[in-house]
Amino acid sequence: AQSVAQPEDQVNVAEGNPLTVKCTYSVSGNPYLFWYVQYPNRGLQFLLKYITGDNLVKGSYGFEAEFNKSQTSFHLKKPSALVSDSALYFCAVRDRNTGFQKLVFGTGTRLLVSP
């Protein structure tokens, strides 16, 4: 079975500081990994994905994520946080050998960036 864990309900960071939102996963085979962001009263928006290749993936709004197979992690990072980055972030995973409907979402991490 596939699963994903986001161990922090909330991450607090000051504007201008680097941020990390953690995600670990479990799949039986090789993973497809995604990050989505949800702003208040909005649907989820795609940020970035790891399919294969380079372990460092760059996405929208200056975000990046590093795939670490040995640690089964896919942490989301940004070198310098903005107040406008405050939102709910979801990590999602599915096994490459399964269909799109098998995508599993984490419970979400709320990022709060203070001025």
Place this chain on the structure above:
Amino acid sequence: NAGVTQTPKFQVLKTGQSMTLQCAQDMNHEYMSWYRQDPGMGLRLIHYSVGAGITDQGEVPNGYNVSRSTTEDFPLRLLSAAPSQTSVYFCASQGGRALGEQYFGPGTRLTVT
């Protein structure tokens, strides 16, 4: 392109009432899904479709029905609303590529009293 649209944005139902949540996409995507979002539980898949005329159950299908008569539309029907169905509902679509990301609608906030 409007992307994925959902109506209504908000709805209050009484226990036992039925209603349909509408979802439409204008990207000619084959795959469509309905999720519910509950606090502390992430998103859970209710039903999905891999093309017109083809639907299947997701993780939490009980109490819901779907149909897909066209590529564009994927309505979700609540047959007899229960308080446990109070949630935020999201429709999503994805192109036919297996590696693609999903595009989400703005959501419908449903309260069942």
